[in-house]
Amino acid sequence: MKREAKTEKTVQVAIIGGGIIGTLVARELSRYELDVLLLEKEAEVGWGTTKANSGIVHAGIHEDPGTLKAKYCFPGNQMFPQLCEELAVSFKRSGILVVALSAEEMDMVEMYYQRGLERGVPVRMLSREELLAQEPNLTPEVVGAVFAPQGGSVMPFELAAAAMENAVANGAQLMVESPVLDAWVEGEKKYLETPTHIIAADVVINAAGLFADEIARMFGDAYFSIQPRKGEEYLFDLGMKGLVNSTIFPVPSGKTSKGILVIPTADGNVMIGPTSDNVGSKDDLGTSYDGFERILSETRRLVPQLDPRKIITQFAGLRAASGRGDFIIEFSPNVPGLLHLAGIESPGLTAAPAIAADVPRLLAEQGVALTPKQNFNPRRAGVVRFRELSRAEQDALIRENPAYGRIVCRCETVTEAEIVDAIRRGARTLDGVKFRTRAGAGRCQSGFCQPVIMELLSRELGIPVEQVTKRGPGSEQICYEAKELLGKEVS
């Protein structure tokens, strides 16, 4: 398409990237009288690094002193209860444990404990007996642990989608399937070209995750690079619920990772992972035999009962690690009005609310006028989770709306009404429905409910079933009508 044929659009702030950072920043800026637009390259927000995140809300004891990671982690943790309450997102303060299997490892555990004390992070040392009483399924080989009760877990995709929904309700704009193809500066304005639009903005916030260095390069601002670092995760059947009560960390052996963990997710599954391997490509999202073997052997050292036959799915994500080994949160030294929020690797999810909350301050320092919006509503309408209600509440809901009486996903007990609500809130794909409602995320992995969800997406979006996708254009599930292929040459 020629540049001339594209629609021009002028905004005050353009955010590139709808991950956890971009969406929370959009929501934060929607508190002010600002014209904010978020560009997302995928069909829905939260689909890059965010959706594959482990979902751990870190306590703030792992990060090295003096880093931006340390600066934003604990304050971010402290923001989660209110943030998740406002956005109606489930958050569990299940606590984190760093577990020692030897006297040497106990020294590291002691170090984390001291670090916690210095930072004002609530921490407690646990003896072997106390630890086993709290986590009876840990190996009897444990020596002791540090316990940080304010650590927790959240569903990262759910948080990003909820933040975006709330930002849009407060006036921010969202454009999906809008990758930035080119970027340049003309006078005071910065320009972004997408497949359909030319966007002119006063301020551009680069929250492009893995591709933040490429966005910087488009602006001629290539002073940092992003190294993709892969993490594979393996998710167990809900039947394993309760195997661990808190997220179990080993004492890490390397520099770049906190080790391989046993995680009780906010949805109640047990998950093990992640690996931490630098990879050469930003779309290397495959899982591997080797990754699985490492994860299983590492986590079984801590929780011997982990049974690989109970694994229902696996996935991989790429951390956007900067060459600095720390977050990059700064205005570009070369391009005025270009704010980089880059290299947000772990504990990026935990830090995200604190980083987002700092963005208005950073903009004000650059002379952006911030007038609070009178009618900003921090709350997002709650999402009904049928499976969590009492029998009487379920009964009442069905009387109100019979679609609650149609269970579409039998493994996770998700109703038609919940799926329709998710679509009306922005789900446009099978994955979007799954991440929002858990329909298809259970033990049968959508074997039974996928055809029904396809029909619901088709009906609600007004598109033929053949155009319903797993996760955006190119990922259509159904290619042909019955008999359509007959008599055709298949090659």
Place this chain on the structure above:
Amino acid sequence: MKRLEVDVAVIGGGPAGLAAALAARQEGAAKVLIIERNHELGGILQQCIHHGFGLHRFKAELTGPEYAQRFINLVQETDIAVLLETMVLEVSKERTIYAVNSQEGMLEIQAQAIVLAMGCRERTRGALRIPGRRPAGIFSAGTAQRYVNIDGYVPGKKVVILGSGDIGLIMARRMSLEGAQVQAVVEVLPYAAGLARNVVQCLEDFAIPLHLESTVIEVHGEDRLEAVTIAKVDQNWTPIPGTEQKIECDTLLLSVGLIPENELSSGAGVELDPITNGPKVDDSLMTSIPGIFACGNVLHVHDLVDNVSKEAEKAGAFAAQYALGRLSAPQKRVKVAAGENIRYVVPQEISLDKPVEFFMRVQRPDQDVYLDLGGLRRVKKQFVKPSEMLNITLTPDVLQAFAGETLTVRIVSAKEVGADA
């Protein structure tokens, strides 16, 4: 909340549930209820539009829907109550069932006896941990079967099928008939997992290559599946380097095993057999919880629906007897164990005072062997295969001769039998 009371509640309106309900009614249970989640009875048979059902039961070659319809017609001639589009959410050990549908909301159903007949689900890619990306175009074979046979859509045109279970074989033929090209069926075992007749009729007749001792080791494609890499495996199912072969395809169907759906059973506290993944039952097909019975694929995965019907009729009749207070506690309890080359036996416990039909599968194929039931009966078998379930009925007069505490079922070689003789 609406409350109901019934004599026998049957959970699931597939072949097992239909036969169990009919038998319960015939046995004298006055109020029998079938609870079905779909909008029609018949269960998975409704999407099995190929023929080959009912050879034993009806001495006729029926399609799945035809087989189901024969039972549905019989149910409709009775006063058996049927709740459609109704999902059971919970079963308690006191035999209270919570179920929902859109018309009546939450139902609380108190049953004198319950028959579990929920069937099974398919194993998934996640359960196999096939490495690689997660593109669209990967389906369990049964899901693809539903798309094609019920919804009228064809998932893709170049197909690889992993696993040679019966649904995979049937789908190889169906996809071929729909004009798609089935590139390969890939099986990790040294032999096909499905019935021999399906290998002939669904693969050989369509010249579809069957790759034995092979598996899919990687999935390629970002948005939609583009290819899979298959490789030979060693005896431990570990891929052998150097044997990799990349096959272009837009669709991967998985037919890698069925798992009885026992989440409701577990919730009620029913004890499960780790091998069958179904409830442990006695010779009245009663689970570890009094008054809760199980039959069909929720109990153990069958290969012939005819056997499901037969088993379910027994479960339904015993459930009715229980509901009517006519099922007495057994005098004696003998454990049934799987011995040499037997993977499992159902039932897991017997009383010796009623006829028992034993269902079992072998672990590996063999030929010219004997199936030995605790020394009480020894039957010659020309071939035994894991894919073909074995069944034998012993009557009380034979069973009474058993004196031990555990009856072991095993495969013995002709040589050993000769030595015994």
